[in-house]
Structure formats: C-alpha cells, structure tokens
Amino acid sequence: MPEWYESIYAWFESLLNFVPRIPLGSWVESFVxxxxxxxxxxxxxxxxxxxxxxxxxxxxFQLIPPIIFILVLTGLSYLLVxxxxxxxxxxxxxxxxxxxxxxxxxDDLLLTLSLVLTATLISVLLGVPIGIWMARxxxxxKVVTPILDFMQTMPAFVYLIPAVAFFSIGIVPGVVASxxxxxxxxxxxxxxGIRQVPTEMIEASDAFxxxxxxxxxxxxxxxxKVTIMAGINQxxxxxxxxxxxxxxxxxxxxxxxxxxxxxxxxIAMGFEAGICLVILAIILDRLTQALNPAKx
Amino acid sequence: MAKIKVEGLTKIFGKKPxxxxxxxxxxxxxxxxxxxxGLTVGVNQASFEVKDAEVFVIMGLSGSGKSTLVRLLxxxxxxxxxxxxxxxxxxxxxxxxxxxxxxxxxxSMVFQKFGLFPFRTILSNVExxxxxxxxxxxxxxxxAIQSLExxxxxxxxxxxxxxxxxxxxQRVGLARALANDPSVLLMDEAFSALDPLIxxxxxxxxxxxxxxxxxxxxxxxxxxDEALRIGDRITIMKDGAVVQVGTPEEILTNPANEYVxxxxxxxxxxxxxxxxxxxxxxxxxTIEKDGPRVALQRMKDAGISSVYVVKRNKELVGIVHxxxxxxxxxxxxxDLKPLVQKEVPTVHTDTPMHDLFDTVSNSPVPIAVLDDxxxxxxxxIRSAVLSALSGSEVNGNA
Numbered sequence: 289m290p291e292w293y294e295s296i297y298a299w300f301e302s303l304l305n306f307v308p309r310i311p312l313g314s315w316v317e318s319f320v321x322x323x324x325x326x327x328x329x330x331x332x333x334x335x336x337x338x339x340x341x342x343x344x345x346x347x348x349f350q351l352i353p354p355i356i357f358i359l360v361l362t363g364l365s366y367l368l369v370x371x372x373x374x375x376x377x378x379x380x381x382x383x384x385x386x387x388x389x390x391x392x393x394x395d396d397l398l399l400t401l402s403l404v405l406t407a408t409l410i411s412v413l414l415g416v417p418i419g420i421w422m423a424r425x426x427x428x429x430k431v432v433t434p435i436l437d438f439m440q441t442m443p444a445f446v447y448l449i450p451a452v453a454f455f456s457i458g459i460v461p462g463v464v465a466s467x468x469x470x471x472x473x474x475x476x477x478x479x480x481g482i483r484q485v486p487t488e489m490i491e492a493s494d495a496f497x498x499x500x501x502x503x504x505x506x507x508x509x510x511x512x513k514v515t516i517m518a519g520i521n522q523x524x525x526x527x528x529x530x531x532x533x534x535x536x537x538x539x540x541x542x543x544x545x546x547x548x549x550x551x552x553x554x555i556a557m558g559f560e561a562g563i564c565l566v567i568l569a570i571i572l573d574r575l576t577q578a579l580n581p582a583k584x
Numbered sequence: 585m586a587k588i589k590v591e592g593l594t595k596i597f598g599k600k601p602x603x604x605x606x607x608x609x610x611x612x613x614x615x616x617x618x619x620x621x622g623l624t625v626g627v628n629q630a631s632f633e634v635k636d637a638e639v640f641v642i643m644g645l646s647g648s649g650k651s652t653l654v655r656l657l658x659x660x661x662x663x664x665x666x667x668x669x670x671x672x673x674x675x676x677x678x679x680x681x682x683x684x685x686x687x688x689x690x691x692s693m694v695f696q697k698f699g700l701f702p703f704r705t706i707l708s709n710v711e712x713x714x715x716x717x718x719x720x721x722x723x724x725x726x727x728a729i730q731s732l733e734x735x736x737x738x739x740x741x742x743x744x745x746x747x748x749x750x751x752x753x754q755r756v757g758l759a760r761a762l763a764n765d766p767s768v769l770l771m772d773e774a775f776s777a778l779d780p781l782i783x784x785x786x787x788x789x790x791x792x793x794x795x796x797x798x799x800x801x802x803x804x805x806x807x808x809d810e811a812l813r814i815g816d817r818i819t820i821m822k823d824g825a826v827v828q829v830g831t832p833e834e835i836l837t838n839p840a841n842e843y844v845x846x847x848x849x850x851x852x853x854x855x856x857x858x859x860x861x862x863x864x865x866x867x868x869x870t871i872e873k874d875g876p877r878v879a880l881q882r883m884k885d886a887g888i889s890s891v892y893v894v895k896r897n898k899e900l901v902g903i904v905h906x907x908x909x910x911x912x913x914x915x916x917x918x919d920l921k922p923l924v925q926k927e928v929p930t931v932h933t934d935t936p937m938h939d940l941f942d943t944v945s946n947s948p949v950p951i952a953v954l955d956d957x958x959x960x961x962x963x964x965i966r967s968a969v970l971s972a973l974s975g976s977e978v979n980g981n982a
Binding site: 488493495511 | 658660685691692699701716
C-alpha cells in the first residue's frame with residue numbers, strides 16, 4: 289500500500305471512531321450468569337433428559353442381548369419392506385449391526401442410539417407443535433424463522449459452552465446441544481407441510497363445518513404427514529451428526545471414540561468408529577424412510 | 585319466500601377495505617378504485633334472491649368475482665359489507681358456532697378440483713361432513729352409502745380418490761355434499777375440470793337428481809352453454825357486479841346491456857335448446873281409467889283437437905283425435921282403446937332443437953317428448969319452436 293493511500297485509509301477509519309466497542313460478548317455472558325439463577329429449572333430439565341436417555345432408552349437396550357437385538361430389528365425391517373419387495377434394508381441392518389458388534393462398538397452404539405433417539409423425541413415433541421403454531425399464525429412464523437436460522441447456523445461448538453454451564457457434562461448437555469441443532473427441520477417442515485395443503489381441501493374442510501381442531505387432525509396433519517416425516521428424518525440425521533461434537537463435552541458413545549482417535553492420530557480406531565457411525569446413520573435414515581411411504 | 589337473499593354484498597381485498605366501500609357507493613369502477621387505493625374489488629354490491637328448489641346459475645368470465653361471490657355465501661370469505669340471508673337468518677352476523685351449524689346442516693359445497701381428501705377412502709370422504717358433526721359411525725356409514733348409490737358409485741367405497749377418473753371423483757364430491765342432506769348446494773365450477781362429454785353427462789345427472797331432491801342449487805360456471813342448459817335462472821356477472829338476472833330465455837332474448845349481448849350472440853339457440861327446454865305440459869288421457877267421454881271433455885276444455893294417451897306410469901300409448909272420439913261418444917262406446925293411433929311423432933327430451941325442425945314441420949299433431957323409459961314428459965307445438973328461435977339467426981337449414 290503506498291503511503292498516500294494509507295493516510296487516506298486512516299482518515300476514513302477515523303470517521304468510525306465515535307462507535308464504541310460494543311461489549312456483545314460480555315452482555316451474553318452476564319445474561320447466561322443471570323440465567324443461572326434459574327438453576328433449579330435446568331436441574332429439572334436435566335433430570336427429565338437423563339431419565340429418558342439413560343433410564344428408559346439405554347437401560348432397555350442394554351437388557352437385550354446383541355444377537356436378539358439384531359434379529360428383531362432385521363425382522364421388523366423385513367415386515368416394513370415386504371410389500372415393496374426390496375430386501376436391501378433387512379440385509380443392511382443384519383450385516384451392518386453384526387459388523388459393529390464384531391469391532392466391539394456395541395455398547396457405544398447403544399449409548400449413541402439413546403442420545404439420538406432422546407434428542408429426536410424431544411425435537412418432535414417441541415418441534416411439531418411449534419411448527420403447527422407457525423403455520424396458523426404469520427406473526428409467529430416471522431418471529432420463529434430467524435430463531436431457527438440462528439439455531440442452525442450458530443456453530444455448534446459455541447452453544448456447548450452454556451450447555452455445560454447449565455447441564456454440567458455427560459449425555460444431558462449432548463442431548464441439549466443436539467436438540468438445538470437438530471430441531472429446526474422438524475419445525476420448518478411441519479410449518480411447510482401444513483401451509484402446503486391445497487386451499488380447496490382447507491375450504492372443503494371448512495365448508496362442511498369442521499372446527500379448527502377437526503381441520504387440524506382430520507385434514508391438515510394427515511395431508512402434511514409425509515412432509516413432517518421428512519423433517520423428522522432430517523432431525524435424526526442432524527442429531528447423529530452432533531455426536532462427535534457432543535463427545536467434546538463428555539458425552540459417551542461412538543462419537544467419543546472418533547474424538548479420541550483424532551486426538552491420538554489413530555487411523556484404525558478412527559476408521560472403525562467412523563464406519564460404525566455411517567452404518568447407524570444409513571440404518572436410521574432408511575428405516576425412517578421406509579416408515580414414510582411417499583405414496584400408498 | 586326467498587331461500588337465499590343477498591343484499592349489497594361486497595368484498596374488497598386489501599388493507600383498509602372500508603374506504604373502498606365509500607368509493608363504490610360513489611359509483612367508482614373497479615379499475616378506478618384499484619388505481620386510486622390499490623384495493624381490489626372482488627364483489628361489488630351484488631343483490632339477488634334465490635328461490636327455494638331452483639337451480640340458480642352465477643356465470644361470468646374469470647375475474648368476474650363469481651367464485652368470490654359463492655364463497656361469501658358460506659363465508660369461506662368474510663364479506664366486507666352487505667347481507668346474506670339464509671332462511672331469514674343473516675349469515676354475516678353469525679358467530680363461529682352458528683356459522684358452523686349452518687355449514688353442517690344447511691349448505692354443502694362441491695369444488696372445481698373436487699377437494700377430496702386423498703388419504704381417505706371414497707366412503708370415508710363422503711362421510712366427512714357427518715363425521716365432523718359427530719354422527720355415530722353406523723349411521724353415517726349408512727347415509728354415505730345411500731349417497732354414493734344416488735350418484736351411481738356403489739361398489740367404489742373402499743377405493744381411494746386417485747384410483748377414480750375425474751368424472752367419478754366429482755360424483756364423490758357431489759355424494760359428499762349430499763350426504764349431509766343440505767337444503768342448499770353450492771357448486772363452484774363443479775364440472776369445469778371435466779372433459780366435454782363427461783360434463784354433459786354430469787349436467788344431465790344433476791338435473792335428474794334435482795328432480796328428485798328439489799334442493800336449492802347455486803351453480804357457478806364460466807360456460808354459457810352450461811348455464812343455459814341447467815339454470816332455472818341465470819345471473820351474469822362482470823367486474824364483481826351483477827349485470828343481469830333472468831331466465832335463460834330472458835337472457836337470450838332480452839340482454840340487459842351490450843356486455844350480455846356480446847356474450848350471448850355466439851350462442852346458436854337451436855343447439856343450446858333441447859326438446860326438453862321448449863316442450864310444454866301436455867294434456868293426457870290415462871288408458872286404464874279414462875273413457876271416450878273424459879277424453880272429449882278434456883279436449884274441449886283445452887281447446888285442442890287431439891290428445892295423447894298414456895298408461896298409469898305415463899308411458900306413451902298413442903294419440904286420439906277429437907272427431908273419432910266424438911263419433912264414439914255418440915255411439916255410446918265405452919272403450920277408448922280401438923280409437924288410439926299408435927303411430928305418433930316422438931323425440932327424446934335431449935334431442936337438440938336443431939334436429940327437431942323436420943319432424944315439427946311435417947307433423948300435423950304436436951310432437952310427443954319422451955324420456956329414456958318412453959314416458960311422456962311434454963309436447964312440442966310448432967309455435968314454441970319458432971318463439972325459441974326468435975331473435976336469432978334462423979337460416980336456410982331451418
């Protein structure tokens with residue numbers, strides 16, 4: 289940069305001198321500190337999440353011997369796809385799970401599965417009603433949309449910090465971080481699915497004297513079902529993509545193995561753990577898609 | 585008494601629609617208001633009455649506000665101004681609950697693109713209206729099946745809408761609307777999505793059903809031929825305003841203004857009108873009970889020289905002439921049968937007027953108009969054909 293340009297640049301820069309340094313970060317920090325006053329609330333949430341993830345899902349899964357687990361899941365998926373006469377899914381599930389068992393990641397798999405299912409369950413329980421509310425009210429849609437954008441684009445690492453502050457370490461902050469990251473597709477696609485119901489069907493429902501509730505349950509939700517299921521499928525995939533990041537705050541499971549492998553530069557361990565995650569992802573994706581036939 | 589009465593019904597789309605009302609009352613046009621305020625006038629101070637059990641057609645080109653108007657009648661769209669009276673109750677003043685009651689019990693709607701629920705079976709689609717009313721499952725199933733039978737779709741109960749053709753889907757739409765047994769049927773371009781042949785069948789079927797049901801039908805269409813075929817009375821709309829209300833004949837013979845005139849000038853009346861449209865109610869004699877004396881008396885009363893003879897179920901037997909009957913009366917004959925001439929000119933109710941000319945001009949007696957079962961529906965006299973054609977281009981082939 290020539291000298292004359294530097295001085296011009298400096299002059300332009302000085303124009304902005306009146307703008308003080310905005311302490312955005314410390315504002316958020318003090319807000320988070322202030323929120324800690326409601327620690328009892330977070331403890332309550334922590335209790336509920338820990339109960340669902342550990343006591344319900346994990347404990348249940350751990351009761352089942354791996355071979356039974358594999359056979360039952362294979363059988364169920366066979367029943368699901370029997371009509372379409374494509375037997376890829378049961379084969380994939382059988383050999384995929386067998387591989388995970390053979391590389392000794394079975395326990396980690398159950399932990400990761402519990403985390404993903406808990407995060408998905410919470411996302412659906414919160415996300416679908418929010419999506420419905422958005423679809424019925426334009427103001428709500430205007431307010432919620434930027435919040436969803438925020439949730440999805442803010443790097444996941446960033447909200448790990450307050451998650452630890454509120455929920456300590458372990459599976460619970462992992463679930464919370466996963467919910468924040470994974471819930472938006474369910475909300476968005478529920479909203480979209482309901483808004484996309486053809487006007488004539490809404491009119492038909494109204495013209496026959498349906499109450500708003502009847503319209504929702506008898507027309508809008510059934511019509512939006514395929515779209516909502518696509519959203520839930522996305523939510524599961526995103527929750528799964530969070531497991532490695534969640535490992536950074538002490539969440540156990542396959543994600544932690546990947547995280548360790550990176551730290552130790554262990555190619556063998558990294559690949560085995562990675563492939564287990566891929567298998568789990570494909571199984572969950574195909575299973576949810578098989579549950580959601582686009583057309584009868 | 586009018587079944588439905590509409591007074592100054594207005595719908596203006598846009599923010600602050602009330603200011604548009606003022607402008608409309610000052611006599612500004614739709615275009616002027618759009619330019620001045622950005623408001624869109626959907627329906628402009630429409631007023632008309634619909635009689636009980638008539639087929640009332642609202643016709644206009646796209647953008648004329650006819651679809652908006654029909655939605656104001658069951659408040660799928662809330663009116664900006666004006667009143668809609670149904671059985672002397674003002675729909676515009678009703679709260680949600682009262683409105684639902686009217687929609688459930690008094691009026692049903694049939695939609696242009698059918699508006700069927702794809703995830704429900706045909707039967708369950710037809711049941712929908714009863715289901716939301718809380719009718720128990722057995723009763724509503726029964727009614728739905730009856731309704732499907734009425735439109736000729738028995739046996740399709742467990743299919744899904746996408747397995748049916750367009751015409752059949754619209755029958756389902758009709759069955760769904762009839763299942764509630766409403767007194768008013770709103771039909772929004774109900775047959776416009778169907779191909780021409782199916783459309784004509786559906787029109788005929790609707791008229792046939794209407795003969796049995798006697799509902800008040802409000803039928804929206806952009807097709808003048810359709811309007812003339814099925815309408816007892818027709819309303820023509822332009823730019824959201826009602827231009828003319830009248831019977832098909834009044835519209836054709838007496839267009840209210842240039843707009844209507846241009847509309848109807850392309851209509852070939854001889855193709856639009858069928859024998860059914862121009863026939864008149866016949867005098868008739870029932871062969872099982874009436875003798876020559878009754879026949880003669882009836883001809884005297886009506887001032888005619890021949891009369892058609894039918895069976896008790898109105899099936900045509902033949903015709904008797906006054907001179908022969910009077911001879912038989914003088915001879916004290918008690919039986920009419922030997923006098924009946926079986927050779928009579930007949931046409932079907934659906935025969936277009938176009939094809940009647942030959943028969944009419946060659947026949948010394950009025951032509952008998954029969955339905956599918958050979959029942960006498962009416963007769964056509966020569967002057968009726970001419971008066972129906974009057975005002976239109978009667979050309980060489982007539």
